[in-house]
Amino acid sequence: MARRRGAGRAGQPVEPLGSMSQPTGPLVAGTEACLKCGATELTRIRMTLTDGRPAVFVSCPACEQTNWFALEGDGVPLDRSEVLGN
Numbered sequence: 001m002a003r004r005r006g007a008g009r010a011g012q013p014v015e016p017l018g019s020m021s022q023p024t025g026p027l028v029a030g031t032e033a034c035l036k037c038g039a040t041e042l043t044r045i046r047m048t049l050t051d052g053r054p055a056v057f058v059s060c061p062a063c064e065q066t067n068w069f070a071l072e073g074d075g076v077p078l079d080r081s082e083v084l085g086n
Contacts, residue, residue, distance in 0.1 A: 027044075028044075028056045028069050028070075028071055028073070029069070029073060029074060029075035030058075030067075030069045030073065030074075030075030030076065030077065031044055031056055031058050031069055034058075034060035034062065034063060034065050035065060035067065035077070036060065036063050036065040037060060037062050037063040037065065039060050039061075039062040039063070041061065041062070042058050042059065042060050042061075043058070043059040043060075043061065044056050044057070044058050045057045045059075046071070049068075049082075049083060050085050051085070053070060053071070054070075054071035054072075055068050055069060055070055055071055055078065055083070056068070056069045056071060068080075068082075068083045
């Protein structure tokens with residue numbers, strides 16, 4: 001059964017599907033380069049946290065550093081307890 005495109009949950013627009021290797025818009029503050037090694041070839045995945053906040057998961061293939069950033073944040077990584085709901 002095909003999923004209807006249009007509005008997502010609670011009337012929010014559906015995020016377009018695309019490649020993880022191709023950026024789909026401006027970078028979120030803090031995700032331009034790896035905070036540990038400075039690499040710029042990062043994997044960035046937009047997601048919604050369990051509390052409903054939009055965020056970006058960033059993974060560095062060079063040093064394996066991972067972080068989450070609030071979509072409308074100030075560039076400071078979210079604390080893992082915020083992301084995991086602990």
